[in-house]
Amino acid sequence: MSLPVEAMLLRIFVGEQAKSGHRPLYEVLVMKAREMHLAGATVLRGPFGFGHSGHVHSAKILDLSEDLPMVIEIVDTKDKIDAFLPVLDPMTGIGLVTLEKVRILRRGP
Numbered sequence: 001m002s003l004p005v006e007a008m009l010l011r012i013f014v015g016e017q018a019k020s021g022h023r024p025l026y027e028v029l030v031m032k033a034r035e036m037h038l039a040g041a042t043v044l045r046g047p048f049g050f051g052h053s054g055h056v057h058s059a060k061i062l063d064l065s066e067d068l069p070m071v072i073e074i075v076d077t078k079d080k081i082d083a084f085l086p087v088l089d090p091m092t093g094i095g096l097v098t099l100e101k102v103r104i105l106r107r108g109p
Contacts, residue, residue, distance in 0.1 A: 005104040007039075011097070012072040016045065016092030025093045026070045032087050039076040046071065046074040051095050075102065 003087065018025035026043045033041040046069035050056045074084065088094055 001052060006078075007102050007104050008078045009072040009073055009100050009102045010071055010081050010084070011073075011099075012074075012088065013051070013093070013095040013097070014070050014072065014093055015067040016070050017067040018070075020093070024109075025060055026072050027073050027093065029087070029091075033074050033084060036080070036084055036087075038084060041072060041074045043072065044071045045069075075104070 003083045012029060014025050014029075016024070016026075020028040030043060048056070049069040051069070074081065076084075088097060
């Protein structure tokens with residue numbers, strides 16, 4: 001692959017407590033992305049945030065939340081991301097989903 005490369009960044013926002021069966025939803029989504037041979041996926045845990053409900057989730061000791069925001073970021077070509085999107089349809093617990101064009105300037109070995 002020569003660089004830079006045009007790609008897509010898929011962001012999926014979920015709560016830390018969201019489940020798919022008995023497994024964390026973020027784990028299920030990353031493992032599905034791996035199974036489908038997507039280029040990469042990362043889960044980010046947010047120490048502070050709110051969503052459509054307006055309820056603030058915080059990692060501060062005085063108002064410790066057990067449902068912190070989680071963001072799953074998946075990067076690959078448009079075709080591979082488009083093929084992954086139907087995986088999201090039957091899943092509950094998914095909040096905001098965004099998609100944007102990105103340029104890959106550097107990648108690891």
